[in-house]
Amino acid sequence: MGEAGAPLNLRGEYTSYLDRALDQTLILVGDLILAEVLQGFRNDADFEESRRALMKFHLVPMVDPWLVVKSAQNFRWLRSKGVTAVRKTIVRGNTRRTSGLGLA
Secondary structure (H helix, E strand, O other), X not given: OOHHHOOOOOOOHHHHHHHHHHHHXXXXXXXXXXXXXXXXXXXXXXXXXXXXXXOOOEEEOOOOHHHHHHHHHHHHHHHHOOOOOOOOOOOOOHHHHHHHHOOO
């Protein structure tokens, strides 16, 4: 959503190019990039819609794909509780470090 809840207008030169490129070009997205994008969504519906759309790209594993989505969910959960100073959301062994917090 944009200003005052207005829908974002994402149509433009770059989105038109991307629409055309998706049919003709293999587009790679690193799983860490996916996590960074997904953790930015505050609204659950926007998160899910974007997750489904982004999963259509060819994902390049940088870490475990499950860990990518879980890390984004953890970040969003922490932010909803007022924790905003999270610097590293993806750490190998993340489930061990967060298991006591009910995040894993």
